[in-house]
Amino acid sequence: MTHPPAIRFHNLTLGYGRHKVIQHLNMSIPHGALLAVVGANGAGKSTLFKALMGELKPLGGSIHLHGVGLRELAYLPQRAALEQNFPIDVHDCVAMGLWRQVGAFGAVSATQESRIAAALASVGLDGMRHVPLSRLSGGQMQRALFARLLLQDAPVILLDEPFNAIDEKTIQDLLALIQQWHQQGRTVLAVLHDRERVRRHFPTALLLAEGQTRYGATAKVLEQVPERGIA
Numbered sequence: 001m002t003h004p005p006a007i008r009f010h011n012l013t014l015g016y017g018r019h020k021v022i023q024h025l026n027m028s029i030p031h032g033a034l035l036a037v038v039g040a041n042g043a044g045k046s047t048l049f050k051a052l053m054g055e056l057k058p059l060g061g062s063i064h065l066h067g068v069g070l071r072e073l074a075y076l077p078q079r080a081a082l083e084q085n086f087p088i089d090v091h092d093c094v095a096m097g098l099w100r101q102v103g104a105f106g107a108v109s110a111t112q113e114s115r116i117a118a119a120l121a122s123v124g125l126d127g128m129r130h131v132p133l134s135r136l137s138g139g140q141m142q143r144a145l146f147a148r149l150l151l152q153d154a155p156v157i158l159l160d161e162p163f164n165a166i167d168e169k170t171i172q173d174l175l176a177l178i179q180q181w182h183q184q185g186r187t188v189l190a191v192l193h194d195r196e197r198v199r200r201h202f203p204t205a206l207l208l209a210e211g212q213t214r215y216g217a218t219a220k221v222l223e224q225v226p227e228r229g230i231a
């Protein structure tokens with residue numbers, strides 16, 4: 001079964017001033033895709049996500065979202081170290097995932113509180129709701145950010161290096177959540193560096209590399225890339 005496109009890049013060129021990072025990218029990502037975005041450092045993986053989020057204007061070409069509003073994209077940027085210094089606890093950080101429903105200063109209803117509790121339980125942080133973010137380990141912080149994504153309930157989820165500097169047990173738990181999102185029909189794009197993980201868990205891949213951008217079934221995309229080619 002082929003799904004209609006959720007995201008289409010049309011002759012897309014991205015960069016900063018005169019520095020072009022991605023050039024003339026043409027591809028469609030179907031609804032429900034589970035896609036790994038791979039490529040060497042500086043290949044433009046984060047740049048592509050920033051453009052998808054509307055944070056960076058294309059130098060050329062265009063990005064089309066089909067059946068998905070810009071506000072329906074959930075985005076987990078590369079390790080938000082800064083965010084961990086915010087003087088809030090785990091509960092309030094996760095509750096921010098509800099901002100579309102309650103607004104920035106709205107009160108959280110009893111139903112929403114139970115959704116927050118369920119999200120915390122799904123990431124294994126149920127006992128930590130009142131712990132300040134500054135006391136969390138890297139893995140626990142990433143669990144909290146995934147709980148927030150759960151509450152956002154977005155049809156399209158962008159994860160930029162979600163497993164960077166995270167312990168293996170957390171990675172496995174978060175991978176299980178990603179699989180759940182995939183089974184629910186959400187579109188998930190994740191920037192990853194670990195080739196084996198990509199092979200095992202992501203059916204499709206986009207390789208960004210100067211002159212040899214490739215998109216399709218993961219095994220095919222990775223087959224001619226040198227062992228260190230995406231790290």
Ligand SMILES: Nc1ncnc2c1ncn2[C@@H]1O[C@H](COP(=O)(O)OP(=O)(O)OP(=O)(O)O)[C@@H](O)[C@H]1O
Binds near residue numbers: 016021046
């Ligand atoms: N704000 C910026 N201003 C100017 N150049 C930038 C900016 N952000 C990124 N770049 C440059 O654009 C290129 C692509 O950067 P990007 O962060 O998208 O790469 P990446 O594939 O995500 O790399 P990594 O795997 O290291 O995170 C790099 O050469 C980088 O130096």
